[in-house]
Amino acid sequence: VVAQAPQMLFLSDTDGDGRADERVVLSDGWPRNDTHGTPSNLRYGLDNQVLGSVGYNGFRGTVGDRTWRRGEFGAELEKASRLVHLYYRPAFIERVIRYGARSGGIRTVLADLVMGRQSYLTLRRRLQREVVRAGARRLLGWLPYADGGGASVGSARA
Numbered sequence: 001v002v003a004q005a006p007q008m009l010f011l012s013d014t015d016g017d018g019r020a021d022e023r024v025v026l027s028d029g030w031p032r033n034d035t036h037g038t039p040s041n042l043r044y045g046l047d048n049q050v051l052g053s054v055g056y057n058g059f060r061g062t063v064g065d066r067t068w069r070r071g072e073f074g075a076e077l078e079k080a081s082r083l084v085h086l087y088y089r090p091a092f093i094e095r096v097i098r099y100g101a102r103s104g105g106i107r108t109v110l111a112d113l114v115m116g117r118q119s120y121l122t123l124r125r126r127l128q129r130e131v132v133r134a135g136a137r138r139l140l141g142w143l144p145y146a147d148g149g150g151a152s153v154g155s156a157r158a
Contacts, residue, residue: 001050003039005030030054 002009008027011020030039042052 001026001042003030003042003052005032005038008039 002011006028007025008030010022010024010026012022012024013019014021032038037054039052039054042050044050
């Protein structure tokens with residue numbers, strides 16, 4: 001999947017030569033008036049959906065046979081957040097999840113981030129504090145490990 005404003009494209013190699021032979025337009029209508037507001041940062045999400053971000057340019061176009069405008073989303077096109085600085089959100093969350101964000105504090109910050117309850121910078125500061133706390137807890141053995149087991153202070157892990 002490639003974001004090439006004004007279109008979102010799916011490119012595939014059908015004959016195995018390492019070059020895209022098939023080009024399918026997934027959506028059309030991404031503005032090109034400013035490079036800071038165009039679609040970017042495409043990644044596969046944890047739910048195997050393609051996640052991306054778009055700035056203040058929004059989207060005015062078609063997906064399938066429907067016409068969409070900014071703020072009008074449905075089953076085919078879903079708005080994940082209303083934050084202003086969406087450019088860094090997917091990578092930021094991915095790094096936190098990779099770090100091992102299992103404490104309640106970090107989950108709360110991530111929920112606020114995804115739901116757009118606070119600004120990105122406020123949430124980033126909160127998350128940095130929670131990551132430091134989680135790191136300290138992990139060092140002391142207060143957090144559950146990836147296998148689902150846990151350790152308390154003073155216990156040995158097999």
